[in-house]
Amino acid sequence: MAKPAQTERRMFHNSEDCPIRKVIAQIGDKWSLLILFALVDGPDRFNSLKSRIVGISQRMLTQTLRDLEREGYVLRTVYPEVPARVEYELTEMGRDIVKPLYQLVAWASKHHDDIKQVREAYDEKC
Template sequence: MPNQPLESFEYDNPCPIRDVLDRIGDQWSVLVLLTLQPGTQRFNELMREIGDISKQMLSRTLKHLEQDGFVTRTVYPEVPPRVEYRLTELGHSFLEPMQALVNWADSHHRTIAEARRRYNRE
């Protein structure tokens, strides 16, 4: 649908919060975005930085982030081909509110874990 006029575009989910959170709220998207924060990286660099993600899942996550405009993919005509990923302006703009969420999670993780333990004991 990339060539479809904007005024006739149908959103997959007309609720902006659900539509965006469905994509970036998966297990890997936020981690990939944070890993790309310092700058352009190649696929294998991302694999090493993230560590416990499969090639298939990293590939799928990058495609989704590219589809939504958070990441750009550049292929260089070399042998073997060199492919690099970087955050777009949209991706960078998302880092500030995302960092606030990461900071909140860091600050409250112990409290949440303790609440889970209490709940499971009852």
């Protein structure tokens, strides 16, 4: 009797060309998801975002907004006023990426207590 052919397993390369690695690395950091979800409510200004995302430093908010803008998820608009007014909003791609992320957040919320119990049981064993 012939052995069944092994299914080919996916390879994940540590390279700049890996689309999974590039996307997950950006949105999977500590602050990007929170910023994206804050902007779902509509355009917002820097200080408003900072007050709504508790615990983020000014430096980290600045850097993360720049990274999200560079990736095409966030649009930064500077209005020619005195003093200058700057708003951040989701781009079409930003609104698009938030949709599947809602599923992840809903899953995390649904399983939060289960995960907490499993972690506690694991820590007791160690």
